[in-house]
Amino acid sequence: MLHSAVTGGLFALPVLYTQSMSNQPTRRKALASAGILVGASIQAQGQTVTASGQPLHGVWELVSLEDHQPDGKIVYWLGRAVTGTITYTPGGRMFVQCLGDPHPRFAGGNVFSPSGRALLPAAANDEIRTAYGGYYAYFGTYDIDESKRVVTHHVASSLRPQEIGLNLERPYELTGDRLVLRYPVSDDSGGTNTRVIVWRRAESLRR
Numbered sequence: 001m002l003h004s005a006v007t008g009g010l011f012a013l014p015v016l017y018t019q020s021m022s023n024q025p026t027r028r029k030a031l032a033s034a035g036i037l038v039g040a041s042i043q044a045q046g047q048t049v050t051a052s053g054q055p056l057h058g059v060w061e062l063v064s065l066e067d068h069q070p071d072g073k074i075v076y077w078l079g080r081a082v083t084g085t086i087t088y089t090p091g092g093r094m095f096v097q098c099l100g101d102p103h104p105r106f107a108g109g110n111v112f113s114p115s116g117r118a119l120l121p122a123a124a125n126d127e128i129r130t131a132y133g134g135y136y137a138y139f140g141t142y143d144i145d146e147s148k149r150v151v152t153h154h155v156a157s158s159l160r161p162q163e164i165g166l167n168l169e170r171p172y173e174l175t176g177d178r179l180v181l182r183y184p185v186s187d188d189s190g191g192t193n194t195r196v197i198v199w200r201r202a203e204s205l206r207r
Contacts, residue, residue, distance in 0.1 A: 056144065057205045059202045059205065060199035061085055061199065061201075062082065062085065062098065064196070067194070068194045070193075078098060078136070082101050090205055093141055094141065094153055095138070096137065098135070103134070108120070108123065132159075136160075138153075138160070139156060148171070150169050150170065150171050151172050151181075169183070179199040179200075180196065181197045183195055
């Protein structure tokens with residue numbers, strides 16, 4: 001069953017704290033009713049709760065980014081010490097950023113105009129290509145197919161224009177504070193590699 005992560009209004013639990021602690025029968029009834037409401041809401045809306053009951057939403061820090069070739073070799077296409085973050089909000093929005101290793105730099109230092117809107121002639125063409133290729137980012141919305149254990153990123157905008165409007169399916173493995181996205185990618189030689197991205201939860205996001 002495909003659940004949209006954009007829907008809202010999942011938790012009504014904070015209301016429980018307005019119940020009188022001295023009225024135990026009333027409190028138990030309220031707790032039972034809230035449990036039914038929350039369970040029904042999860043079943044109806046899906047939100048961002050996975051099949052295992054663990055929330056996907058949160059801020060995740062990049063641990064590793066690797067392309068595994070069929071012969072077992074590993075390609076570090078953004079470098080071994082690549083840094084990055086991906087965020088899934090409870091409301092169904094997502095964004096991801098990755099910075100390559102080594103960090104792209106310009107020999108001329110700051111090569112932007114005072115307004116920051118234009119590149120100055122001090123920026124060499126090869127430096128611009130390296131800087132552009134050494135950074136990757138996009139944002140949009142997402143939803144989860146629990147039966148397939150796939151999170152789909154609906155790209156609203158990307159540093160790579162050809163990705164705008166695409167729906168990127170990412171099979172996921174979620175264990176505790178470790179998230180792994182594993183999916184096929186094309187190789188420059190015409191073959192197919194398996195991209196393996198490992199994330200570590202840095203912060204939980206709650207409504």
